[in-house]
Amino acid sequence: MxxxxxxxxxxxxxxxxxxxxxxxxxxxxxITAPVGRPFEPxxxxxxxGTDVLGRDVLARVLAGGRTLVLQAxxxxxxxxxxxxxxxxxxxxxxxxxTAAAGQRAVDAFAAVPAVLVLLLAASGSAGxxxxxxxAITAVSIPFSVRIIHExxxxxxxxxxxxxxxxxxxSGWAVIRYDLLPGIAPVALAEGGIRFVAATQLAATxxxxxxxxxxxxxxxxxxxxxxxxxxxxxxxxxxxxAVLLVVLAVGMSALLDRLAVxxxxxxxxxxxxx
Amino acid sequence: MTGVQGxxxxxxxxxxxxxxxxxxxxxxxxxxxxxxxxxGKSTLAQALVGHxxxxxxxxxxxxxxxxxDPFTASGRAQIRGxxxxxxxxxxxxxxxxxxxxxxxxxxAARTAHPKTGREHRNQLVRTAIATASFxxxxxxxxxxxxxxxxxxxxxxxxxxxxxxGLLILDEPTSGLDPGTAAQVQAAFTTLPWxxxxxxxxxxxxxxxxxxxxxxxxxDGHRRVPAASPxxxxxxxxxxxxxxxxxxxxxxxxxxxxxGRRLLDDVTLxxxxxxxxxxxxxxxxGKTSLARALCGFAPPARGTLRVHGTQINWDAAVRARRRxxxxxxxxxxxxxxxxxxxxxxxxxxxAMNAAARAGRPAGADPISDLALPQDVLDRTPARLSGGQRxxxxxxxxxxxxxxxxxxxxxxxxxxxxxxxHILDALDGWREKHRTPMVLITHTPSVAARAGRxxxxxxxxxx
Numbered sequence: 001m002x003x004x005x006x007x008x009x010x011x012x013x014x015x016x017x018x019x020x021x022x023x024x025x026x027x028x029x030x031i032t033a034p035v036g037r038p039f040e041p042x043x044x045x046x047x048x049g050t051d052v053l054g055r056d057v058l059a060r061v062l063a064g065g066r067t068l069v070l071q072a073x074x075x076x077x078x079x080x081x082x083x084x085x086x087x088x089x090x091x092x093x094x095x096x097x098t099a100a101a102g103q104r105a106v107d108a109f110a111a112v113p114a115v116l117v118l119l120l121a122a123s124g125s126a127g128x129x130x131x132x133x134x135a136i137t138a139v140s141i142p143f144s145v146r147i148i149h150e151x152x153x154x155x156x157x158x159x160x161x162x163x164x165x166x167x168x169x170s171g172w173a174v175i176r177y178d179l180l181p182g183i184a185p186v187a188l189a190e191g192g193i194r195f196v197a198a199t200q201l202a203a204t205x206x207x208x209x210x211x212x213x214x215x216x217x218x219x220x221x222x223x224x225x226x227x228x229x230x231x232x233x234x235x236x237x238x239x240x241a242v243l244l245v246v247l248a249v250g251m252s253a254l255l256d257r258l259a260v261x262x263x264x265x266x267x268x269x270x271x272x273x
Numbered sequence: 274m275t276g277v278q279g280x281x282x283x284x285x286x287x288x289x290x291x292x293x294x295x296x297x298x299x300x301x302x303x304x305x306x307x308x309x310x311x312x313g314k315s316t317l318a319q320a321l322v323g324h325x326x327x328x329x330x331x332x333x334x335x336x337x338x339x340x341x342d343p344f345t346a347s348g349r350a351q352i353r354g355x356x357x358x359x360x361x362x363x364x365x366x367x368x369x370x371x372x373x374x375x376x377x378x379x380x381a382a383r384t385a386h387p388k389t390g391r392e393h394r395n396q397l398v399r400t401a402i403a404t405a406s407f408x409x410x411x412x413x414x415x416x417x418x419x420x421x422x423x424x425x426x427x428x429x430x431x432x433x434x435x436x437x438g439l440l441i442l443d444e445p446t447s448g449l450d451p452g453t454a455a456q457v458q459a460a461f462t463t464l465p466w467x468x469x470x471x472x473x474x475x476x477x478x479x480x481x482x483x484x485x486x487x488x489x490x491x492d493g494h495r496r497v498p499a500a501s502p503x504x505x506x507x508x509x510x511x512x513x514x515x516x517x518x519x520x521x522x523x524x525x526x527x528x529x530x531x532g533r534r535l536l537d538d539v540t541l542x543x544x545x546x547x548x549x550x551x552x553x554x555x556x557x558g559k560t561s562l563a564r565a566l567c568g569f570a571p572p573a574r575g576t577l578r579v580h581g582t583q584i585n586w587d588a589a590v591r592a593r594r595r596x597x598x599x600x601x602x603x604x605x606x607x608x609x610x611x612x613x614x615x616x617x618x619x620x621x622x623a624m625n626a627a628a629r630a631g632r633p634a635g636a637d638p639i640s641d642l643a644l645p646q647d648v649l650d651r652t653p654a655r656l657s658g659g660q661r662x663x664x665x666x667x668x669x670x671x672x673x674x675x676x677x678x679x680x681x682x683x684x685x686x687x688x689x690x691x692x693h694i695l696d697a698l699d700g701w702r703e704k705h706r707t708p709m710v711l712i713t714h715t716p717s718v719a720a721r722a723g724r725x726x727x728x729x730x731x732x733x734x
Contacts, residue, residue, distance in 0.1 A: 159603055160611040162569055166588030167598060167623060167672045168630040177622065181613035 009257055013250035016243055017073075020065030027059040032215045039232035049233040051226050057236045064217030065243065067129050068206060072198040072247075075136035079198070080191050082137070083144025084183070088175060090145070091152035103149070110142035114201060115208075122210035132211045136201045140194045151186045155179055185259040192255030196248040203244055219244055275299075275439050275469050280334030282316055282325065282493075284655075290316050290329065292493040298439060301467035305474060305484035310659025310690050311645070312490040314473045315362060318441045321471070322357050323349045327654045339438050354384045357439040358432030358468075362658040362685060363607040364425040364448070368416035374427050375412040378402070378434050385435035401433035404460045406453055408556075418531060421604040421681065422448040422555025422714075429457065433464070440464070442472045444658070446479065447684035448604060450554045450714045458483055475687045519544050520708045521566075521599070521676050526575035528561045535561055536572070537731040543676065543708040548698070550711045550719035553728030559712045560604060562728070563678045566710070567601035579675060595630065600674030604681045606661035610653040616664050617649040623671035632673040633705075641697040642667055643690055659686045663694065670701060680712045695721050 029035070034054035035046060042049040048057035090099040121135035155161060161178045205211050206220025219240035226236035277296040283289055290313045298304055306314050316326065320336055323343030331344065339356050341348040361367045369377055378401065382394040402409060407426040416424055425448045432440060440461065446454035461470060462483045474480055480487060488495060521543040528536040535558040543549055553559050564570040566577065568588025577584055579597040591598065603609045610619065639646065642663045653661055662682050669677060683691040695718065698709060711722055719725050726733050
C-alpha cells in the first residue's frame with residue numbers, strides 16, 4: 001500500500017473531523033439569532049444562506065458537528081474496547097458455562113432494536129449528549145463481541161497458541177503477542193462498520209431530538225428541520241448530509257485499508273519494478 | 274516451453290536469493306532441485322507459479338510455463354490449478370481445514386477440467402488417489418483427521434487430479450515411510466500424461482534413482498552437482514556412565530480416531546538423557562502419540578508419569594499446576610510459528626517462559642542449529658522451510674523442556690544440516706540430560722537413537 005493511497009482515504013475524513021471538532025470556535029456570529037428571512041439562498045452575506053428560522057447555515061454547520069462526531073468516535077472506541085475484552089475473555093475462559101451464558105446474554109441484547117434503546121436511554125435522562133453516546137455504545141457492543149469471539153476462538157486452537165500455553169506463558173503475553181496481532185485486522189474492519197452505524201445513530205438521535213435540545217445545532221437535526229425548504233435553499237440539508245456521508249464512508253474505507261496493511265497486504269506477484 | 278531464464282530475486286535488504294538462475298523443464302523429464310536449507314529452492318519453485326514470498330522482488334529474468342508468463346494476471350489464471358500443479362512443503366497447512374478431502378479433490382477437478390461431466394471427474398479423482406497411494410477410506414475425512422503423510426498424499430492426489438503439464442513437488446516424500454515413499458516416487462515419475470516434473474528433495478536415493486537432470490542451488494547460484502554428501506556414519510551415542518533413571522513413563526495409552534482404535538495399550542518409558550526413535554508407516558498414529566504426550570490431544574485412556582509423579586493430559590493445565598513441560602516440535606512448522614512475530618521475539622518469549630516456570634535457562638540455540646544470525650529479525654514467512662523447522666526446534670530448546678518430542682523435524686533438511694542438528698541434540702542431551710523422543714521415517718536418523726521402537730497394528734514395540 002503506497003503512502004499516497006492512504007492519504008486519499010485519510011484526507012476527507014480528517015477534514016470532516018477537523019471541521020466538526022474546531023468548527024464551534026470558528027462559527028461566525030450567533031447560531032441561534034435570526035439573521036434574515038427563512039431559507040434565503042446562499043450569497044455573499046451568508047455563504048450557505050439561512051435555515052427554517054432564518055439563522056445562518058454556515059455557523060450552524062460549523063457548530064453542529066462536534067457533538068455528533070465525538071459521540072460516534074467515543075461509541076466506536078468504547079465499543080471496540082468492550083468487544084475486545086468480552087470477545088477475547090469468553091473465547092479464552094475454561095468455564096464453558098460462563099462463556100455460553102455471556103454469549104446468550106449478548107445475543108439477547110442484540111435482538112433489542114437500536115432506536116428503542118436510544119429512546120429509552122434518552123427518556124431516562126433527557127437532553128444529555130453523554131447518555132446518547134453511552135446508548136450507542138451499548139447497542140454496538142453485541143456485534144463487536146460476536147466477531148471478536150469468533151476470530152479469537154479460531155486463533156486459540158492454532159499450534160503456536162497451544163505451544164505458548166504449554167510453555168507456561170502468562171495469559172497476558174499470549175493475548176499481546178499471539179492473539180492481538182491476528183485479531184487486529186478483523187477488529188479494524190469491524191470498527192469501521194460500527195463507526196458508520198454509530199454516525200447514523202448519532203445523526204438519528206439528533207434527528208429525533210434526543211440529546212441536547214432544540215436551539216443547539218446538530219447535523220442530524222438540521223436535515224430534518226430544513227427539509228421543508230428544499231426548493232428555496234437546499235444547502236442546509238445537503239451540506240450536513242454530505243458531511244455525514246463523507247465521514248462514515250471515508251472512515252470505514254480508511255480502517256479497511258489499515259486492516260489490509262496489518263494483514264500483510266495482497267500477494268506479491270513479482271512484477272518487475 | 275517451460276522454464277526460467279536468468280531469474281534474479283532480491284530480499285528487501287538487497288540480499289540475492291536467486292542470482293541469474295536458468296532452468297529448462299522438458300515434458301516427461303524429472304528435474305531434481307537440491308541444495309542446502311535456505312538456498313532458494315522453494316523461491317525458484319514458487320516463481321514458476323508466479324508467487325514471490327513477502328518483500329521479495331524480481332529484478333531480472335523471465336519465467337515461462339507452456340508459453341504463459343506467471344507474472345501476469347492472465348498467465349497466472351491459466352497456470353495455477355491448470356497448467357501447473359504445486360505441492361507445497363507444509364502439506365497440512367495447504368488443505369482447506371473446513372472441507373472434506375473428497376470435496377476438495379472434486380473442486381480441483383472442476384477447476385482444471387471445467388467442461389467435463391461429473392462421472393469423468395469422479396474417474397479422475399479415483400485414478401489420482403490410486404496413483405498417489407491415498408487410501409480411499411480417508412476421502413470423507415477433514416484434513417485435521419489426517420496424519421502428516423496422509424495429508425501430503427492427499428495434496429499429491431490434488432496435483433494429479435488436475436493433470437498439469439508442469440508438476441512442482443516440494444519435498445513430496447518428507448512425511449512418508451520408506452515403503453510408501455518408494456511407491457509415490459514411482460508414481461510421479463511414470464505419469465501417463467508425461468508432465469515436466471520439478472522435485473525438491475533432500476532424499477539422495479530419490480534424486481539419484483529418479484532424476485533425469487539435477488540442479489544444485491548454492492546461495493542463489495546454480496552449481497554443478499558434486500558427489501552427494503553422505504550422512505555421517507550413524508552411531509548411537511551412549512552418554513556418560515551415570516545410572517539412567519526413568520524420566521517419562523506412559524502406560525496403557527489408548528487413542529481413538531474416527532471410531533477406530535489407532536493405538537491400543539501403548540507403553541513407553543524414556544530415561545535420563547536417552548534418545549529413542551519411534552517409527553511406523555504413515556498414518557499409524559505416531560503424531561497422535563506425540564501430541565498426546567505433549568498435552569495437545571488427550572488420549573482416551575492412559576496414565577503419564579514424569580519423574581514418578583502423575584501429570585495431567587492437558588498442556589495448559591500442566592503449565593498452570595507447574596507440572597513438567599514436554600515440548601512438541603511438530604511436523605507442520607508453518608503452523609507452529611506465530612506468523613506475526615520475529616524469530617528473536619519467539620526465542621525471547623520461550624526463554625522468559627522457562628524462567629517464569631522455574632526451569633533452568635538453556636544456551637542460545639541459534640548457532641547450535643546452524644541457523645544464520647540474520648534470521649533473528651525475520652518473520653516465519655521470510656524463512657525457508659528448513660529454517661522454520663529449526664526455529665521451531667530452537668524455540669522448544671530455549672524453553673528448557675523436561676522432555677523433548679520431535680516429530681519429523683529433520684525430514685525437510687539436507688543431509689549436512691540434519692547431521693548438524695542431530696549433533697546439536699546430542700550435545701544438548703549431554704549437557705542438560707533431557708530425554709528425547711524422535712519420530713522419524715529416515716533410517717539414518719533413527720540409527721542415532723539409543724532405542725528404536727516401531728508402531729505396528731496399534732502397538733508400540
